[in-house]
Amino acid sequence: MKKQYVSNLKVGTNVNSLFVVSHKSIKKKKNNDDYCAVTLQDKEGSIEGVIWTEVFKNVEYFEEGDFVLVKGNVSEYRGGKQLSVSFITKIKNKEDIEYSDFIRTTKENVDGMMSEIKSYINSIKDQHLRKLLDLFFKDEDFTRRFCRATAAVRYHHAYSGGLLEHTLSVTKICDFLSRTYKNLNRDLIISGAILHDIGKIREYDVGVIIKVTDEGKLLGHITIGYGLVLEKIKKISGFPTDLRERLLHIILSHHGHKEFGSPRRPKILEAFVVYHVDHMDADIGGYNIILEESNEGEDWSAYAKNFERSVMLKKPELENSDQKSTGTDEEEKFGEKGLGVDIKTNDDRNERNLTEDANKDEKTKQDATKQDELF
Ligand SMILES: [Fe+2]
Ligand SMILES: [Fe+2]
Numbered sequence: 001m002k003k004q005y006v007s008n009l010k011v012g013t014n015v016n017s018l019f020v021v022s023h024k025s026i027k028k029k030k031n032n033d034d035y036c037a038v039t040l041q042d043k044e045g046s047i048e049g050v051i052w053t054e055v056f057k058n059v060e061y062f063e064e065g066d067f068v069l070v071k072g073n074v075s076e077y078r079g080g081k082q083l084s085v086s087f088i089t090k091i092k093n094k095e096d097i098e099y100s101d102f103i104r105t106t107k108e109n110v111d112g113m114m115s116e117i118k119s120y121i122n123s124i125k126d127q128h129l130r131k132l133l134d135l136f137f138k139d140e141d142f143t144r145r146f147c148r149a150t151a152a153v154r155y156h157h158a159y160s161g162g163l164l165e166h167t168l169s170v171t172k173i174c175d176f177l178s179r180t181y182k183n184l185n186r187d188l189i190i191s192g193a194i195l196h197d198i199g200k201i202r203e204y205d206v207g208v209i210i211k212v213t214d215e216g217k218l219l220g221h222i223t224i225g226y227g228l229v230l231e232k233i234k235k236i237s238g239f240p241t242d243l244r245e246r247l248l249h250i251i252l253s254h255h256g257h258k259e260f261g262s263p264r265r266p267k268i269l270e271a272f273v274v275y276h277v278d279h280m281d282a283d284i285g286g287y288n289i290i291l292e293e294s295n296e297g298e299d300w301s302a303y304a305k306n307f308e309r310s311v312m313l314k315k316p317e318l319e320n321s322d323q324k325s326t327g328t329d330e331e332e333k334f335g336e337k338g339l340g341v342d343i344k345t346n347d348d349r350n351e352r353n354l355t356e357d358a359n360k361d362e363k364t365k366q367d368a369t370k371q372d373e374l375f
Contacts, residue, residue: 080302106161156285192250199225
């Protein structure tokens with residue numbers, strides 16, 4: 001039984017526990033001595049570790065995916081936590097290892113999330129789209145794989161059940177938006193939301209550590225998803241050409257930009273919406289992972305590669321933190337002032353987004369490989 005989990009490790013904690021090595025790289029100091037940087041993982045999260053030269057010289061060979069017994073101490077490093085390893089040894093006898101202690105898994109209820117997805121499918125009125133989704137989600141083998149899948153290796157929803165969690169959030173928000181913007185086709189946007197990342201079931205291999213499969217490296221989830229959906233569409237007689245093209249377009253364009261791996265930019269309203277919602281949910285998932293892995297009580301995160309900045313973790317200090325609205329009873333009742341404030345805020349946000357997007361376009365062209373993993 002594992003004694004300590006990543007979530008219990010704070011600055012100053014003495015560590016003596018089992019982990020799985022999810023990343024290992026050998027680095028050089030200025031004087032050319034080798035040292036080793038490792039990422040150690042369990043079901044609660046991961047922590048960066050360093051094995052300095054003197055310890056590393058005597059360490060028996062281990063590799064990514066190995067279970068290791070680690071002793072050391074947690075210190076603060078660039079606003080984050082770092083485990084200085086004083087002892088590390090590979091566990092050879094895996095019989096006593098409880099694998100579920102090491103596999104990162106969604107904290108949400110998987111069966112509950114899947115039945116929500118199924119009720120969205122049942123709410124689709126178009127018979128062709130409904131049949132298409134049923135071909136996937138009434139297949140037990142597919143459903144089991146979908147429930148186990150991750151949405152990424154790192155950065156957002158990077159755990160078993162992460163794809164389901166992300167897909168459900170995107171679908172919920174798209175459903176809400178389809179009621180707000182009447183010219184969105186609800187059936188099409190719900191179908192696109194549920195299927196947008198379906199290729200991830202084959203892009204990633206979710207074992208104790210998450211790996212990108214050969215197929216994932218060669219094709220990527222957008223291409224895999226396009227293939228999976230087209231294959232099923234071909235089994236449905238009379239599937240309308242226009243509907244097929246629109247649905248496949250949502251999948252192909254959901255990363256928004258060619259630099260992010262989309263061969264087409266969004267050209268129909270439903271595709272614009274899926275792209276923005278997907279991006280937003282990935283950002284929120286990414287922020288949540290940073291929050292989980294940061295030191296408790298820390299106001300700011302360490303530099304986060306996915307956001308290319310450090311983010312604020314401190315909660316807003318409100319006078320009545322349990323009171324969500326600052327409006328008076330009357331304003332809350334009639335909503336007029338509240339509505340005005342919301343509209344202004346949204347306008348401000350849109351303006352800011354346009355500027356940020358323009359800057360981002362420039363920046364992202366330089367960093368396409370990393371971005372490919374972000375959504
Ligand atoms: Fe996505
Ligand atoms: Fe994606």
